[in-house]
Amino acid sequence: MDRLSLRAVEEMASGEGFKMTPQRRVIVNYLEKATNHPTADDVFYAVNKKFPMTSRATVYNTLNWLKTVGMLRERFEGEKMRYDPNCERHHHFICHACGLVEDINSELIEELDAFKLPGKHKVESYEVTVRGVCRNCRK
Amino acid sequence: MDRLSLRAVEEMASGEGFKMTPQRRVIVNYLEKATNHPTADDVFYAVNKKFPMTSRATVYNTLNWLKTVGMLRERFEGEKMRYDPNCERHHHFICHACGLVEDINSELIEELDAFKLPGKHKVESYEVTVRGVCRNCRK
């Protein structure tokens, strides 16, 4: 699975007996182009610009649905849950001044296959979180 | 700052006008030897074995105090906040079957100084999160 897209979601929905509602289309459309790991509240306000009566239950319902089918990932950076529409392998940069979260394509970080973990755990994946100050906050 | 210790906390407390209470001593003593990033509830139950009337407010108060003075770190793995008494630079292994969190000494992972981040962010640190199945869950 790569990046969340409206087409992929509609295909999945019709294939699995789920229904596409206007609210869901707006939510997916928002997530599709979101770059900063939106919170549920970000999604709530975005969808309410188009459909002012949309409830938080619908937002969470849709987010959990997409999560369950593997098209959206949860991340816990900061104090709220955040949603990541990028399901490709990647890393993150986080600005500790403004909270910006930015994806780092995984080719930009050298491979780390050769660490010698203690204790015979089975390693399946790893991700790198880079912290610092983003270009805007440096000023 | 390295690893949380009772001596260091007592020194800091007397130096800064804070008070050491029996509850705080038990909490610090528990954190000192905790290896699995305990939750506030873990701390609550541990301290209540020795002082059965200890409130959650006291637990959170103490955890936030230690966090504020930089002797304890918060991490968000799973659905609750977790507290990490290890303030040295290190990485983590997380088992997605049982939730185990284990520290990885930073020498065990090769240096990553040379990534070329896009966008002129100022990089200050990075941490690696390794995911997989721990030795116990492999059985």
Place this chain on the structure above:
DNA sequence: TTGATTGCAAACGGTTTGCATGGGA
């Protein structure tokens, strides 16, 4: 038509806060 989805409101669970009492230094 029909069952999945919606909106509302109440419930839930982790964390914080206000306040009177208690106890270190």
Place this chain on the structure above:
DNA sequence: TCCCATGCAAACCGTTTGCAATCAA
């Protein structure tokens, strides 16, 4: 003594749930 810390209970806030009404297929 003085003021910080404690315990209790209520408040808070993000998320989940129950249910009747609604709507996509």
